[in-house]
Amino acid sequence: MALHPPRSLKHEYELYIEREIEDYKDSIPRNALLSIGDEAVATLSAQPQISLDELVLCDEVDRIITLRLRLPTYETWKRRRLRMLERYRRPQHWGLAADDALVRAFRPAAESHVLVAGASAESSALYLAAHGCDVTSLEHEQGAVERVIVAAEAAGLSERVHTFVADLAGWSPAAPLNAVVCTPAAFAGLSVTERARVFELLKSATADGGVHLVQTIIAGQTAVTTDEL
Numbered sequence: 001m002a003l004h005p006p007r008s009l010k011h012e013y014e015l016y017i018e019r020e021i022e023d024y025k026d027s028i029p030r031n032a033l034l035s036i037g038d039e040a041v042a043t044l045s046a047q048p049q050i051s052l053d054e055l056v057l058c059d060e061v062d063r064i065i066t067l068r069l070r071l072p073t074y075e076t077w078k079r080r081r082l083r084m085l086e087r088y089r090r091p092q093h094w095g096l097a098a099d100d101a102l103v104r105a106f107r108p109a110a111e112s113h114v115l116v117a118g119a120s121a122e123s124s125a126l127y128l129a130a131h132g133c134d135v136t137s138l139e140h141e142q143g144a145v146e147r148v149i150v151a152a153e154a155a156g157l158s159e160r161v162h163t164f165v166a167d168l169a170g171w172s173p174a175a176p177l178n179a180v181v182c183t184p185a186a187f188a189g190l191s192v193t194e195r196a197r198v199f200e201l202l203k204s205a206t207a208d209g210g211v212h213l214v215q216t217i218i219a220g221q222t223a224v225t226t227d228e229l
Contacts, residue, residue: 009081012156013074021065036061081156088130088155094123106179106211108133113175115202117168118183118215122148128179129160137163138171140185168198176207182214 025033040060072080087093091103102124108114110132116125117138125137125148139145145163152161164171168186180202187195202212 009078010074012081013077016077016156017066017071020069020071021062024065024069036064040064084156085130088126088157091127094127094130096123096127102127102181102213105213106181108179112178113173114179114181115173115177116181118186121181121183121186122151124181125161126151126155126157128181129157130155133160133178135161136173137161138166138168138186139163140165140167140188168202169194172201173205177202177205177210178207179211180206180213182212184215 037057040057040063043064044056044060091098091100096103106128108128108131112128112133114128114133114135115138116128116135121137121139122144125135129135129152137145137148139148142165145165148161148163149158152158152163167189168182169190187198190198206212
């Protein structure tokens, strides 16, 4: 599991501006981009004591595009982002009930390392990421992984959610876990012996005070027995 330092809102804002500018550059024809470059050269040439080099020119092009797109200032963006993050921290936003087992069992702390495994665990992964957790999401299907990636990007949580097409039998954490959240799909295709080995791995990889939340019943059928757990 990759370890990531906490990302400040200021850094998030800088990434947002950079992404918007680059997307705009990619959306316009080359002659339009060259025209912006000419405008930047004219602006800089009119300023006294400016050494016109490539870096200065690129910065001026970005400034012109920022004005054209009417991108918000940091303070305006910050207010919007904080309001958005507050909505994302509510379980209902992700289709989870206020009394959902995940909500009741785990009080996510920022920088906690969490494993979420199994299909239909997308909501859990994004809910925990919104609370500042560093989430590793394991899925068997590429399509499921792509859905998590798209949802995380749309919410601005992609740096908090790390997705892999893998199963628990072939995966091991690179850092201690604070929580493990698994659906029955995470154990699909594993023999009883393989399940036992996975359970032992997850126990040994979880820090003291950590939480394991394993769904044992799906569609009225027992998927993982309590004796196994």
